[in-house]
Amino acid sequence: MVGIGFRRDFAGEFLESGKLTPDFIEVAPENWIGIGGYWMKEFRKALEKYPLFTHGLSLSIGSPDELDFGFLGKIKSFLDETGAQIYSEHLSFAKCDNAHLYDLLPIPFTEDAVRHVSQRIKTVQEFLERRLTIEIVSYYTPVAAEMKEIDFVNAILEEADCDLLLDVNNVYVNSFNHHYDARKFISQLPMNRVKYIHMAGHQQVSEDLIIDTHGQPIIDPVYELFEFTMKRLGRDVPVLLERDFNIPELEELQQEINMLREIKTRSLVKEHAYVA
Amino acid sequence: MLLKQDTKTAQSALANYCRTGILNDIPGVEDHRVHHYRRLVFNIIDDSLASAYPLTRNLLSVAEWDELVNEFFSSHPCQSPQVWTMPKEFYEYLIEVNHPLLTKYPFLQELLWMEWLEIEIYMMEDQKVNYQGSDISGIGKLVINPEHRLITLNYPVHLKQASQILPDDRGNYYLIMHREPVSGKVHFTDLSPFFTRMIEHLNSQTYRVDELIEMTARDFGMNVEKMVYENSLRFIENALNSKLILGFTN
Numbered sequence A: 001m002v003g004i005g006f007r008r009d010f011a012g013e014f015l016e017s018g019k020l021t022p023d024f025i026e027v028a029p030e031n032w033i034g035i036g037g038y039w040m041k042e043f044r045k046a047l048e049k050y051p052l053f054t055h056g057l058s059l060s061i062g063s064p065d066e067l068d069f070g071f072l073g074k075i076k077s078f079l080d081e082t083g084a085q086i087y088s089e090h091l092s093f094a095k096c097d098n099a100h101l102y103d104l105l106p107i108p109f110t111e112d113a114v115r116h117v118s119q120r121i122k123t124v125q126e127f128l129e130r131r132l133t134i135e136i137v138s139y140y141t142p143v144a145a146e147m148k149e150i151d152f153v154n155a156i157l158e159e160a161d162c163d164l165l166l167d168v169n170n171v172y173v174n175s176f177n178h179h180y181d182a183r184k185f186i187s188q189l190p191m192n193r194v195k196y197i198h199m200a201g202h203q204q205v206s207e208d209l210i211i212d213t214h215g216q217p218i219i220d221p222v223y224e225l226f227e228f229t230m231k232r233l234g235r236d237v238p239v240l241l242e243r244d245f246n247i248p249e250l251e252e253l254q255q256e257i258n259m260l261r262e263i264k265t266r267s268l269v270k271e272h273a274y275v276a
Numbered sequence B: 001m002l003l004k005q006d007t008k009t010a011q012s013a014l015a016n017y018c019r020t021g022i023l024n025d026i027p028g029v030e031d032h033r034v035h036h037y038r039r040l041v042f043n044i045i046d047d048s049l050a051s052a053y054p055l056t057r058n059l060l061s062v063a064e065w066d067e068l069v070n071e072f073f074s075s076h077p078c079q080s081p082q083v084w085t086m087p088k089e090f091y092e093y094l095i096e097v098n099h100p101l102l103t104k105y106p107f108l109q110e111l112l113w114m115e116w117l118e119i120e121i122y123m124m125e126d127q128k129v130n131y132q133g134s135d136i137s138g139i140g141k142l143v144i145n146p147e148h149r150l151i152t153l154n155y156p157v158h159l160k161q162a163s164q165i166l167p168d169d170r171g172n173y174y175l176i177m178h179r180e181p182v183s184g185k186v187h188f189t190d191l192s193p194f195f196t197r198m199i200e201h202l203n204s205q206t207y208r209v210d211e212l213i214e215m216t217a218r219d220f221g222m223n224v225e226k227m228v229y230e231n232s233l234r235f236i237e238n239a240l241n242s243k244l245i246l247g248f249t250n
């Protein structure tokens, strides 16, 4: 399955034209909770046609602040009402000192943060009565790091016993920004926990820095890393094309979806050995 | 709490930098890169507020707007986990601190209120109500569209461009904003005191057309003369067309 982020920017044309043929859609629950009117109608139309995956923004799993159970209650109802197949969130924090920041800030890679975050993931999973699929985020500077990113991520996955959203573009961005080998990083991840994959474009803003904008087409090295990932996985996992800004013609998005399907199919075909 | 104080302090320092632009020493942070976080976070806030309050942004000078957004974001802890409702906190913040801009532009508070209400009405959850499109019995009672807000204003922020509003414009204005059910668009209707009273009656319960006109006229100490009746009928017809009044019930 290859899906697309359902965005208001192209909702109308997407639902009417048939130019885009994803297998599922993804939304951020925060953008659709508590609304009605025109957008609710469009959202319902989309739900009639496509399975829903969700990707939250404000859970702030890495925050020093308390979890917001009022908010989690709304998330739970939303997931139930929409029949969402996956609830994914970011391994980052978006709220601190009782203030929301509406963006994804990097958690310090420390042992105490591993324990803190893992405990919170467990609490969230229990509260929602479903597994959380957590995404490795792109980041532009380490913050008070005492361990390597890969060790931080793996320790949390293990201790929290949650699923992994592998954003291949984020790994690429991080490997570029922080000078490591993306393939080696992916090879060290527990592939059995990967439940969902994200693919996106990004923007290089200086010689040594990429910003994860989701505003450009996917670049070839990220497609190559995706192929590498699919081969390592050796099984079918839902893949999402994320495009949040600079939305092109839908035909262009469809081409990217086609490309992802093609790579996925080709990566999962077992190579035949000829026996003489 | 499993987090150590040092970890919390580092997170807090990064968050605080994003909110204020003031960078205190954060261990391990790359100084030449961290500014992207401030830029990205601040842009989200600035963009959300600019798209929620286009008229206010137009009214204020660039410096006033920038300063205000900065001040709001650095001194107010945003509470909503949903970024689309965050602009409401901006409006509430200005009132709470009795912001000097509210004195400089005496109509600013009402302008912000109207701009926020437009979003609120556009986005609000659907409110179910039963009605029939036409009055087959001839004695049907009018059903008002519950997806509306009726407000009283001291300045004509809905009638005049904000920069053209003068102290002399101060008065009593009545505005009803409602969501048209099919398109979902928000309509603005300037009301006379008479029609405002009519709407207030319909908000309390349903009335037949003749009941409604008579009762409203009585409130104003008027007799239901031909002109009053005809004007009222025309208003009700228009309201039915624009779906401010949805239809009838028995």
Ligand SMILES: [Fe+2]
Residues within 6 Å of the ligand: A135, A167, A198, A242
């Ligand atoms: Fe992602």
